[in-house]
Amino acid sequence: MQRTxxxxxxxxxxxxxxxxxFAAFFLYPVGYVVIVxxxxxxxxxxxxxxxxxxxxxxxxxxxxxxSIRNNLIWACAEAMIQVPLAILVALLxxxxxxxxxxxxxxxxxxxxxxxxxxxxxxxxxxxxxxGLLNSFLRLIGLSEWEHNWLGGLGSxxxxxxxxxxxxxxxxxxIILADISSVSQSYYEAASIDGATRTQQDWHITLxxxxxxxxxxxxxxxxxxxxxxxxxxxLTGGGPANSTSVLVLYLYKELQNFHYGTxxxxxxxxxxxxxxxxxxxxxxxxxxxxxx
Amino acid sequence: MNKRRLxxxxxxxxxxxxxxxxxxxxxxxxxxxSEIEIKFPSIWVAKDSKAATFAQIVKDFNEQxxxxxxxxxxxxxxxxxxxxxxRTNITTGTAPDIFSFDNPADGEFYYKSGNLADLTPYLxxxxxxxxxxxxxxxxAFDGKVYSIPFEFGxxxxxxxxxLFKQAGIAGFPKTYGExxxxxxxxxxxxxxxxxxxxxxxxxxxxLWYSQLVSAIGGPDVYKHGxxxxxxxxxxxxLKKLFDYTTGDAVGLDNAGSHFxxxxxxxxxxxxxxxxxxxxxGIDHLxxxxxxxxxxxxxxxxxxxGQYIGFTQASLAVGKQKDKKKxxxxxxxxxxxxxxxxxxxxxxxxxxxxxxKYEVTKDDTVERLQTEMKKGMEAAPYxxxxxxxxxxxxxxxxxxxxxxxxxxxxxxxxxxxxxxxxADSK
Numbered sequence: 001m002q003r004t005x006x007x008x009x010x011x012x013x014x015x016x017x018x019x020x021x022f023a024a025f026f027l028y029p030v031g032y033v034v035i036v037x038x039x040x041x042x043x044x045x046x047x048x049x050x051x052x053x054x055x056x057x058x059x060x061x062x063x064x065x066x067s068i069r070n071n072l073i074w075a076c077a078e079a080m081i082q083v084p085l086a087i088l089v090a091l092l093x094x095x096x097x098x099x100x101x102x103x104x105x106x107x108x109x110x111x112x113x114x115x116x117x118x119x120x121x122x123x124x125x126x127x128x129x130x131g132l133l134n135s136f137l138r139l140i141g142l143s144e145w146e147h148n149w150l151g152g153l154g155s156x157x158x159x160x161x162x163x164x165x166x167x168x169x170x171x172x173x174i175i176l177a178d179i180s181s182v183s184q185s186y187y188e189a190a191s192i193d194g195a196t197r198t199q200q201d202w203h204i205t206l207x208x209x210x211x212x213x214x215x216x217x218x219x220x221x222x223x224x225x226x227x228x229x230x231x232x233x234l235t236g237g238g239p240a241n242s243t244s245v246l247v248l249y250l251y252k253e254l255q256n257f258h259y260g261t262x263x264x265x266x267x268x269x270x271x272x273x274x275x276x277x278x279x280x281x282x283x284x285x286x287x288x289x290x291x
Numbered sequence: 292m293n294k295r296r297l298x299x300x301x302x303x304x305x306x307x308x309x310x311x312x313x314x315x316x317x318x319x320x321x322x323x324x325s326e327i328e329i330k331f332p333s334i335w336v337a338k339d340s341k342a343a344t345f346a347q348i349v350k351d352f353n354e355q356x357x358x359x360x361x362x363x364x365x366x367x368x369x370x371x372x373x374x375x376x377x378r379t380n381i382t383t384g385t386a387p388d389i390f391s392f393d394n395p396a397d398g399e400f401y402y403k404s405g406n407l408a409d410l411t412p413y414l415x416x417x418x419x420x421x422x423x424x425x426x427x428x429x430x431a432f433d434g435k436v437y438s439i440p441f442e443f444g445x446x447x448x449x450x451x452x453x454l455f456k457q458a459g460i461a462g463f464p465k466t467y468g469e470x471x472x473x474x475x476x477x478x479x480x481x482x483x484x485x486x487x488x489x490x491x492x493x494x495x496x497x498l499w500y501s502q503l504v505s506a507i508g509g510p511d512v513y514k515h516g517x518x519x520x521x522x523x524x525x526x527x528x529l530k531k532l533f534d535y536t537t538g539d540a541v542g543l544d545n546a547g548s549h550f551x552x553x554x555x556x557x558x559x560x561x562x563x564x565x566x567x568x569x570x571x572g573i574d575h576l577x578x579x580x581x582x583x584x585x586x587x588x589x590x591x592x593x594x595x596g597q598y599i600g601f602t603q604a605s606l607a608v609g610k611q612k613d614k615k616k617x618x619x620x621x622x623x624x625x626x627x628x629x630x631x632x633x634x635x636x637x638x639x640x641x642x643x644x645x646x647k648y649e650v651t652k653d654d655t656v657e658r659l660q661t662e663m664k665k666g667m668e669a670a671p672y673x674x675x676x677x678x679x680x681x682x683x684x685x686x687x688x689x690x691x692x693x694x695x696x697x698x699x700x701x702x703x704x705x706x707x708x709x710x711x712x713a714d715s716k
Contacts, residue, residue, distance in 0.1 A: 042400055043378070043382040043400075043404075044381065044382065044400045044401065044403050044404035044405075045403050045404070057715075057716060127539065128538050128539035128542075129537065129538060129539045148538060148539055148541060148542065150542045151489075151539065151540075151541035151542035151543075151694070152541075152698070153698050153700060156542075235490075235542060236490060236491060236544070236690070237691065238489060238490065238541075238542065238690060238691050238694045239489060239541050239542060239691070239694030239695065239697075239698055240691055240692070240694045240695030240698060240700045240701070241691045241695075252687060253716070254378075255374075255375075255378070255683065255687060256682075256683050256684035256687050256713070256716075257400050257683060257684070258684065258716045259382075261716050
């Protein structure tokens with residue numbers, strides 16, 4: 001009995017610092033964000049309670065709707081294009097073809113470089129006057145396709161989105177690590193039964209790495225929701241707010257001294273993030289129970 | 292057991308001792324330190340045209356006040372980052388000892404935060420008399436002065452006479468009708484007539500819009516808010532001006548590069564850009580650049596020679612608990628804004644200031660700066676630019692609404708409506 005009490009006290013004491021830190025650095029800020037989202041506040045003078053007016057104004061705001069749409073497209077594109085590409089490359093590299101270690105390094109290399117440097121490089125590639133993309137199009141005789149990629153209403157958002165999807169190294173390394181932990185005995189048994197490599201990947205590897213894939217999809221979608229610097233540096237949300245995303249919009253509202261609206265945006269972002277995580281978990285759990 | 296306890300106790304004793312000793316050390320230091328340290332986050336560093344002279348002034352002040360006052364400059368060359376830092380500091384009640392800000396519209400928010408020092412008691416007649424008339428018009432709130440105006444900006448037309456000659460144009464056009472005729476000639480000669488931009492804060496195009504709004508609506512145009520029809524009419528003309536610019540204007544956020552590379556013939560910008568023309572302009576660009584007032588709009592209420600002018604930098608002081616420190620800060624402010632020091636910065640950088648100073652025949656005055664000053668003195672009136680005359684939210688929405696206007700998403704009326712909506716939150 002005494003031993004149990006000691007154990008409980010010990011557990012509480014050990015958990016207490018973590019709980020206090022969690023409350024101070026997560027619960028309190030989130031609570032503060034929600035409370036300020038119900039205020040009209042310029043950050044300088046006293047705030048005034050306005051109820052849900054900030055939220056109502058947001059849902060009638062075209063820039064907010066564009067931002068939500070762009071974030072959701074971004075999150076889905078990362079989950080449905082970037083992660084599958086990473087799985088594909090990881091499966092190929094897991095077969096350890098000649099030079100696979102070099103390829104693994106090459107794929108991962110962009111993640112070692114600063115994201116800002118990469119974004120600036122793509123800004124130069126897309127440049128209408130001196131950019132590599134338009135120069136290349138001219139070179140191959142497609143000068144009629146030349147375009148102000150970051151300055152067009154239809155081309156700016158795809159341009160900002162697409163290049164990031166090519167950097168699959170981060171998810172590839174996570175998936176590759178999980179594949180390497182799959183016991184070789186499954187593959188040996190499957191080979192004896194006459195299964196091809198593709199069949200082995202499909203029926204053995206993929207089901208066994210599903211947990212990791214779910215994690216990658218969650219990370220990818222959350223990453224899609226919190227995009228900021230890529231858009232800020234390439235287009236600043238323009239032209240005509242067509243590339244705006246939630247975090248950038250939040251940042252701009254802070255700069256405009258609209259602290260209430262900015263915090264309402266923060267609350268929407270938290271809720272959206274939570275919903276995305278729950279949905280992904282449910283989808284993967286449902287798929288698991290189907291098996 | 293005893294050994295184990297000793298092993299556990301010893302580090303604890305050492306830790307307590309080290310904390311106590313460091314605390315004693317701090318006490319000893321603070322007892323000795325009578326030097327007041329003033330922190331000044333500044334943008335006048337690195338490549339800024341005022342950097343070298345500003346650094347020298349700070350150094351001289353520190354030497355003159357050795358052991359008593361020390362100004363420590365925190366270098367932040369990126370203005371957007373600087374602005375973010377200052378706003379965060381003020382919001383959280385940790386305003387820096389001294390800082391600068393450019394937009395009077397932002398100043399209003401800072402003043403009402405209650406986190407700035409009231410400078411009214413220090414602003415005696417002697418100090419005030421060194422400033423230009425009306426310099427303090429935007430520095431007061433609730434009858435108290437919260438900032439010291441410092442740098443003054445004018446943004447006339449800078450044009451490349453060499454490119455104008457190539458296109459067969461003599462002198463800068465006096466009306467917008469003549470301007471478009473000249474732009475047609477430049478275009479026909481394969482020269483992009485003027486720099487326009489919608490990236491970043493859309494600075495250059497915002498200046499064109501400012502010129503147009505006051506050329507059409509006259510000097511009192513901002514009194515009627517954005518409801519004045521001049522804003523819609525100016526938007527129409529501005530859209531037309533985008534037919535006479537570079538292909539990357541929508542999204543461009545580098546205000547000066549095309550002009551410096553002699554790819555555009557006209558740029559609206561201020562005296563702080565003179566240094567860059569000298570240093571970065573290709574093929575002796577500086578020798579080809581002339582200054583002119585913006586054209587007059589036929590049938591508009593504006594007068595010929597109007598100038599866009601505004602306080603480009605104001606200095607403010609974070610609220611101080613220590614009166615001695617506040618006095619030390621003001622001492623430095625008086626030193627920095629003294630006519631002698633302002634003259635040094637002005638002559639070296641080409642920048643203009645709201646502090647009066649005398650120029651002797653021995654002084655080398657920058658040619659373009661002199662032309663700007665002459666133009667400013669001859670102007671029938673000086674009017675602030677658009678961003679300084681509206682709320683920060685409207686100013687921030689301008690480049691987005693402008694790109695929508697240029698790309699045909701918005702009509703001129705919808706463009707103005709977009710700006711109005713930004714203010715409604």
